[in-house]
Amino acid sequence: MSNPAKRIPVHLITGFLGVGKTTAINHLMAQKPEGERWALVVNEFGQIGVDASLLDAGDGIQVKEIPGGCICCALGLTLSVTLVNLLQRFKPDRLFIEPTGLGHPAGILDLLQGEQFNEVLELHPVITLVDARQLDDPRVMAHETFQDQISLADILVFNKSDLATPEQTALAVQQAGQLFPPKLAVLTCQQGQLPLSVLDSAVQLIAASREQKQVIGHETTGSLIRQGGVTLPFLAMPQPGQPVCQQGDGLGAYSVGWVFHRDDAFDEDCLYQWVDQQKDLLRLKGVFRVGSKTWRSFSKVGSELVVQPVAYRRDSRLELISEQPLDAAALQQQLLAMTYKPAPATLFD
Incomplete structure (x- = not known):
């Protein structure tokens, strides 16, 4: 079908x-x-x-x-x-x-x-x-x-x-x-x-968010929508190759984050190298699809990096926090350069 x-x-x-x-x-x-x-x-x-x-x-x-x-x-x-x-x-x-x-x-x-x-x-x-x-x-x-x-x-x-x-x-x-x-x-x-x-609340609200979303540059304003007794926070939904980016600042720090479609997989070797190159961050944390059936969580504070397998499957996402403003557009280009469309997972993988 x-x-x-x-x-x-x-x-x-x-x-x-x-x-x-x-x-x-x-x-x-x-x-x-x-x-x-x-x-x-x-x-x-x-x-x-x-x-x-x-x-x-x-x-x-x-x-x-x-x-x-x-x-x-x-x-x-x-x-x-x-x-x-x-x-x-x-x-x-x-x-x-x-x-x-x-x-x-x-x-x-x-x-x-x-x-x-x-x-x-x-x-x-x-x-x-x-x-x-x-x-x-x-x-x-x-x-x-x-x-x-x-x-x-x-x-x-x-x-x-x-x-x-x-x-x-x-x-x-x-x-x-x-x-x-x-x-x-x-x-x-x-x-x-x-x-x-x-x-059905989540699926209906995802569709509604696509019609109601407000996009300012790279930043998407999410909303809290209540339906059927369920409160759901929503950003606009990412499309393959088109991640949603959100930025913020306050308390002397700057943040930028992305949500990637679940069909955007990341080259694992390139991802490790890229994370290692991010030196001047207060915090890096993310969940990435790195294969047809493989997902990893990344958490980095200073030079200490912890990478673990994770059961999460909804999407790939990353959040960076820094004391200095971050170039979201340049970082997004670097991230997209590491993505590819994985082969569909099969039962015998």
Whole structure:
């Protein structure tokens, strides 16, 4: 299917073990508009599936279960086959994927946006559920999967707010607001009671921002738009080869930042060299796509550079802070010179 307007919306809903993903999905399923066909792929780590039996597969809802491992890794081929069968036989209007709480969901994003499905499925913002009380558990905080789930989330939902203390919830929301890259939205809810509007708010507002955006030179003025109980900060959306640039100054410092389209990949060797050449900065931090399925976070203070793999997949972005004004146009030319269009990711990469 080559017409993007007819692509099927797909929603990836992640979260660590016991956070209430199944309850939240049940609540969304109960709000399904009459006449629509929804499909859900649910993955359990254990060999005996239980989650699917807890889901209310009502009229117009098809549930497929993949037990016995992680669809993000060992069961990737099984997920691909399951999706093809669902799309061909059930022809859903909307698709949901709930990976196991122990899964690495970045692999699912790579599959959904790879050459097999990118013309058929439209990936909507990733929703990650978190129990604010988990932030007090060092085992959870240190778990690589938990960190990946937080990193790749577009919308972060602190569920079970009725069970957490007000102090735990407030601290969780405060810490979420300090994450880089920033989230599209940070929400709280009880018993997984997400509004149906959370599924489409981000996509609708992105389209609206393209019509309402104000561009001054290289600087784009974003806005805070409230819709369906979800507050989302927006810059104009970048296009391939056309990053969005934003500049600011205050408190004796100057900043410039860019957001690049996810299809703009960076030559990794050139990127390392360029970062090394940036000597007179107070701070450099960014997330870059450096291959079909490879993303890196860069953080530099002074001469100390830390580079790590990251699960984030929404876009590439960079922020520079300096005591002196920065030549945004020249820097942008240097950055674009390092970009290329990567080959589509495949299941067997």
